[in-house]
Amino acid sequence: MSFERAAGTKQVKYGTAGFRGPANDGQMGFIVKRSGITAALRSRKLGKATGLMITASHNPVQDNGVKVTEPLGEMLVPSWEGLATNLTNADDLNAEVEKIIKDEEICSSSEGLVVLGRDTRPSSSELSYAAAEGIIQAQSRSLNLGVVTTPQLHYLTYKINTGTPVFKLDLDLYYSDFTNAFLEITKNSANLGNLVVDCANGVGHLAGAQFAKRLESKVNVKLTNVGDGQLNHECGADFVKTGQRAPVGSEMEEGVRYCSVDGDADRLVYYFLRNGKFFLLDGDRIACLIATYLQKRLGEETSVNFGVVQTAYANGASTNYLSSLGIKTVCTKTGVKHLHHAALDFDIGVYFEANGHGTVLFNESAIGKLEKEGQTEILALAKLVNQTVGDAFSDMLAVEAVLHLLNWSIEDWAAMYSDYPNRLMKVKIANRADIQVTNAERTCLAPAGLQEKLDALVAPVTNGRSFVRASGTEDVVRVYAEADTAENCNKLSIDVANLVYDMANGQGDKPSL
Ligand SMILES: CC(=O)N[C@H]1[C@@H](OP(=O)(O)O)O[C@H](CO)[C@@H](O)[C@@H]1O
Numbered sequence: 360m361s362f363e364r365a366a367g368t369k370q371v372k373y374g375t376a377g378f379r380g381p382a383n384d385g386q387m388g389f390i391v392k393r394s395g396i397t398a399a400l401r402s403r404k405l406g407k408a409t410g411l412m413i414t415a416s417h418n419p420v421q422d423n424g425v426k427v428t429e430p431l432g433e434m435l436v437p438s439w440e441g442l443a444t445n446l447t448n449a450d451d452l453n454a455e456v457e458k459i460i461k462d463e464e465i466c467s468s469s470e471g472l473v474v475l476g477r478d479t480r481p482s483s484s485e486l487s488y489a490a491a492e493g494i495i496q497a498q499s500r501s502l503n504l505g506v507v508t509t510p511q512l513h514y515l516t517y518k519i520n521t522g523t524p525v526f527k528l529d530l531d532l533y534y535s536d537f538t539n540a541f542l543e544i545t546k547n548s549a550n551l552g553n554l555v556v557d558c559a560n561g562v563g564h565l566a567g568a569q570f571a572k573r574l575e576s577k578v579n580v581k582l583t584n585v586g587d588g589q590l591n592h593e594c595g596a597d598f599v600k601t602g603q604r605a606p607v608g609s610e611m612e613e614g615v616r617y618c619s620v621d622g623d624a625d626r627l628v629y630y631f632l633r634n635g636k637f638f639l640l641d642g643d644r645i646a647c648l649i650a651t652y653l654q655k656r657l658g659e660e661t662s663v664n665f666g667v668v669q670t671a672y673a674n675g676a677s678t679n680y681l682s683s684l685g686i687k688t689v690c691t692k693t694g695v696k697h698l699h700h701a702a703l704d705f706d707i708g709v710y711f712e713a714n715g716h717g718t719v720l721f722n723e724s725a726i727g728k729l730e731k732e733g734q735t736e737i738l739a740l741a742k743l744v745n746q747t748v749g750d751a752f753s754d755m756l757a758v759e760a761v762l763h764l765l766n767w768s769i770e771d772w773a774a775m776y777s778d779y780p781n782r783l784m785k786v787k788i789a790n791r792a793d794i795q796v797t798n799a800e801r802t803c804l805a806p807a808g809l810q811e812k813l814d815a816l817v818a819p820v821t822n823g824r825s826f827v828r829a830s831g832t833e834d835v836v837r838v839y840a841e842a843d844t845a846e847n848c849n850k851l852s853i854d855v856a857n858l859v860y861d862m863a864n865g866q867g868d869k870p871s872l
């Protein structure tokens with residue numbers, strides 16, 4: 360694999376999920392190497408360690424990708440996304456690096472530190488050499504964690520910047536922090552029963568095995584899709600959420616809780632058999648479960664300001680459920696960095712994308728108020744969630760803990776509300792940049808006139824809701840529709856998809872179900 364960029368190579372853009380693409384078309388080597396340079400320069404600029412994760416998450420095994428992490432585990436700041444894009448597309452790499460060093464006033468004698476991790480894809484190991492090459496070239500050291508989940512990389516990057524010495528940085532820190540928090544919260548509980556975890560044939564099986572062993576006294580965890588099949592193929596959180604069905608390898612039984620993580624273990628969805636039928640509990644439900652718990656425990660007199668952050672893809676029934684309880688909700692653009700940012704406006708911000716990516720953030724003021732109000736249980740929960748980023752395993756432990764604390768079965772959780780029938784479609788158009796949106800992606804500005812026509816299609820449909828936006832990770836326009844019945848929902852989504860196809864230079868076959 361070459362780590363150099365050939366002149367004239369097509370331009371790439373650092374997007375919602377960093378850089379992603381096929382692992383074997385000759386591009387990913389230089390993209391990852393140059394991301395190593397970006398992460399190193401960012402580290403030198405801040406005088407703190409940054410992180411670099413090689414993964415393409417839920418994408419097929421042939422793909423790969425790379426993302427840079429800020430020192431406290433957040434996603435790369437937007438201004439540096441632009442620098443990452445320029446650096447990766449530069450014909451003259453040295454000149455671009457010099458330009459960034461000058462513009463960002465990076466001290467020439469500074470040295471960076473980049474915490475490096477990778478998933479289990481066959482291409483990831485070689486790509487980590489590309490990353491290391493870039494990091495060294497940019498006058499920095501790399502600390503290679505080897506094969507880790509994305510949230511483990513974020514968490515350990517955070518740890519190294521908050522006092523843990525490099526020589527003590529170890530995955531055991533991650534496992535013990537979260538298992539200790541779980542054991543503390545559940546110390547008075549009996550065994551919590553059976554939980555089957557689909558590991559998507561990815562890196563999650565390593566984390567899953569550790570948690571299963573460390574928590575065996577409390578919950579009987581059984582792992583499936585542990586690397587014996589193809590990564591993300593007919594399994595994993597994305598497959599289960601999109602297809603609304605169980606992954607391969609799950610002969611589902613009544614009375615058992617099931618969950619799936621994705622290829623890099625930062626997304627989680629639950630499911631179970633309800634009256635013999637598959638029933639999905641997605642990111643919206645996880646957010647609602649945690650918010651319900653917080654509201655019950657905080658009570659009416661609390662000074663803690665908490666709320667839930669969603670995107671337009673959140674099922675309308677979940678938003679209605681939260682507002683019926685008087686819980687504040689905010690809608691942001693798609694992409695966890697937007698949700699994370701909005702969640703910081705609350706003392707306790709619960710944020711989840713419908714697809715199962717999310718976490719709960721507790722700010723300093725929340726911790727102070729919780730201590731004053733004697734909320735030891737919620738303080739224990741704050742230690743159980745990985746606040747750096749969405750983390751499938753920490754979220755799984757949080758769900759298990761909250762169900763226990765509420766004394767709820769998975770049936771009780773499912774009974775919170777009934778999802779409105781919904782459908783997500785993809786439409787291929789000549790240039791997806793032609794679709795311009797605003798209002799947290801719920802209103803389309805261009806092409807001119809599209810929104811008015813879309814409104815006219817939605818107006819007659821009971822509980823109808825629909826919006827369109829260009830994907831940040833695929834070359835498609837996404838069409839979302841919701842309605843009172845599956846039939847109305849299907850019709851609305853097809854109508855809106857055809858509207859986009861007709862008004863925005865649709866390519867290939869006309870959309871159909
Ligand atoms: C509808 C949907 O699920 N969109 C996903 C998807 O983004 P798009 O911009 O829609 O391609 O990938 C993102 C990165 O994983 C994730 O944050 C987001 O929720």
Ligand SMILES: [Mg+2]
Nearest residue numbers: 416621623625
């Ligand atoms: Mg992922």
